[in-house]
Amino acid sequence: MLQYIFKRFLLSLPALWLLVTLVFLLSRLLTGTPGEEQILQDGGGFYSKGSTASREKAYISYLERTGQNLPLFYFTIKATPEPDTLHLVHPEAHRTFLKQLHWQYGNPVAVNRYFTSIKNLEQALGTAHKNHFQPYFESLYQTTSPEIIKQALASFPKVVSNASINTEVAEWEAAGENLIQEQNTYTYLLPSFRWHGTANQYHIWFINALQGDMGISFRDSRPVNTILYDAMANTWWLILISIIVAFMISFELGMLLAMPQSIKLRKLLLPSLFIIDSIPLFLLALLLLVLLATPSFLQLFPVFGLGYHTMQGGSWLQRIGILSQYMALPAICLTLSNIPYLTSLIYRSFSEESKKDYARTAKAKGFSERQVIRTQLLRNTLLPTITVLSEALPALVAGAIVVETIFAIPGMGRLLVDAVLARDYPVIVAIVLVVAVFRVVLYLLADVGYSLADPRIRHAAS
Incomplete structure (x- = not known):
C-alpha cells in the first residue's frame, strides 16, 4: 500500500509544479x-x-x-x-x-x-x-x-x-x-x-518555496505564511463541516430514495433537490441572509463577520460557541449547494447496484432492503462516491470565495479576492499552491479509498 501511494505521489509532482509555475507566470499578466x-x-x-x-x-x-x-x-x-x-x-x-x-x-x-x-x-x-x-x-x-x-x-x-x-x-x-x-x-x-x-x-x-518560505506580501509587508495561517483555519473548518454534513445527509437521502417503497418520497424530494441545485450559490447565500439573519423574517444568526471583538478571552467552549454562530449560515449555504448532486449520485448508484444478481440473491436469503443496502451494496457504491468527493472538496474552495465574500468571513476565499484586487502576487501564488497541494492529497486519499474498496485496482496499478 505504501509503495502504491508513494508511486502515485511522485506522478503528481510534475503536474503540481507545472500548475504553480503557470499561475506564477500568468499572475504577472494582470494589468x-x-x-x-x-x-x-x-x-x-x-x-x-x-x-x-x-x-x-x-x-x-x-x-x-x-x-x-x-x-x-x-x-x-x-x-x-x-x-x-x-x-x-x-x-x-x-x-x-x-x-x-x-x-x-x-x-x-x-x-x-x-x-x-x-x-x-x-x-x-x-x-x-x-x-x-x-x-x-x-x-x-x-x-x-x-x-x-x-x-x-x-x-x-x-x-x-x-x-x-x-x-x-x-x-x-x-x-x-x-x-x-x-x-x-x-x-x-x-x-x-x-x-x-x-x-x-x-x-x-x-x-524559497522549496524551503517553505512563500515570500512577503506586497500589500502589507507581512510574511505570506502568517497570512495564510490566519485565513486557512476558518476556511478549513468551513469546508470540512460542510462536506461532512452534506455527505451524511446525502447518503441517508440516497439510501431512502433507493428503497422500492419510497415512491412518494422520490416524487417530492427529487424535484426539490433539482430546484435547490438550480439556485446560484451567491443567490442562495443572499436568500439565507434575508430569511435567517434579518429582523424582517427570522434573525437567528449574525448578519455577517466573525465577531473579532468577541473572540478575545473566554474558555475554548465559549469561543467555539461564538464561532459556530458566525459560521452556521456559510456552512449551511455550502452544504445545501452540495446535497443535490451528492444525493442524486448516491441514489443512482444504489439503484443500479440493487438490480444486479448479488442484490437479488441477498433479498432471497431474507435480508431486508436496509440490510441489503448497508451490507451488500454499500461497498460497490463507494467508488463513484469517492470520485465525487475528491472533486467536490476542491470545488468547495471555489464556493468558499463567494460565501466568505458575502458573509465577510476572513478565510482563504476572501483573501484570494483581496489579493487579486491588490495584485498581491506572492499571496495569489501561495493560495493556488495550497489549493493544488490540497487537491493532490485528496487524489491520493481517493486512490487509497479505491484500493480499499476494490483491491483489484491496487493490484492492476502495481
Whole structure:
C-alpha cells in the first residue's frame, strides 16, 4: 500500500509544479503593478504631496525591495527592438506607449531619446504650467503615428521666454524628427532570445518555496505564511463541516430514495433537490441572509463577520460557541449547494447496484432492503462516491470565495479576492499552491479509498 501511494505521489509532482509555475507566470499578466496606484498617484495617498521625481524614486525603490525589478523568468523571447528593462517603466500607460514606439520604429536609441525628451519637457514645465499642458501630454503619450507626431511638434504652444523650457522643447523637436527619419520598420518581426540566468523572480520564488518560505506580501509587508495561517483555519473548518454534513445527509437521502417503497418520497424530494441545485450559490447565500439573519423574517444568526471583538478571552467552549454562530449560515449555504448532486449520485448508484444478481440473491436469503443496502451494496457504491468527493472538496474552495465574500468571513476565499484586487502576487501564488497541494492529497486519499474498496485496482496499478 505504501509503495502504491508513494508511486502515485511522485506522478503528481510534475503536474503540481507545472500548475504553480503557470499561475506564477500568468499572475504577472494582470494589468497594473502592485504599489503603482498608491505611490505614483497625484491625488490622495501617502506620496501624493511629493513631486513626480520623488514618487518615481520611491516607486523604483519599492520595486527593488520586492524584487520586481528583476526579469520574470530564466529567458524571454521578444521582438528585437523591445528592451529587457521595459517592465521598469511606469506608469503602465507610459510603458504601453514606449512599447508601441519600439515596435513601430524599431530604433531603441531614437525611441529612448524621444521618450526621455518628453519626460524632461514635462518636468521642466513644472506645476506652474502642468494643468495647462496636461491634456496635451495625455494625447502625446498615446501618439505613435509619424504624421500625428509631426502635427504635435508643429502645434506645440510656445511658452513664455524661459531658457530651460525652450531648450527642452528644442530637444524634444529634434528627438521627434530623428525618430521619424531613423526608423527601422519591420524589425519587430525578428524574434530575440535573451537569457537572464538565475537572477530572476521565478528562480528566487521557487527556491524559497522549496524551503517553505512563500515570500512577503506586497500589500502589507507581512510574511505570506502568517497570512495564510490566519485565513486557512476558518476556511478549513468551513469546508470540512460542510462536506461532512452534506455527505451524511446525502447518503441517508440516497439510501431512502433507493428503497422500492419510497415512491412518494422520490416524487417530492427529487424535484426539490433539482430546484435547490438550480439556485446560484451567491443567490442562495443572499436568500439565507434575508430569511435567517434579518429582523424582517427570522434573525437567528449574525448578519455577517466573525465577531473579532468577541473572540478575545473566554474558555475554548465559549469561543467555539461564538464561532459556530458566525459560521452556521456559510456552512449551511455550502452544504445545501452540495446535497443535490451528492444525493442524486448516491441514489443512482444504489439503484443500479440493487438490480444486479448479488442484490437479488441477498433479498432471497431474507435480508431486508436496509440490510441489503448497508451490507451488500454499500461497498460497490463507494467508488463513484469517492470520485465525487475528491472533486467536490476542491470545488468547495471555489464556493468558499463567494460565501466568505458575502458573509465577510476572513478565510482563504476572501483573501484570494483581496489579493487579486491588490495584485498581491506572492499571496495569489501561495493560495493556488495550497489549493493544488490540497487537491493532490485528496487524489491520493481517493486512490487509497479505491484500493480499499476494490483491491483489484491496487493490484492492476502495481
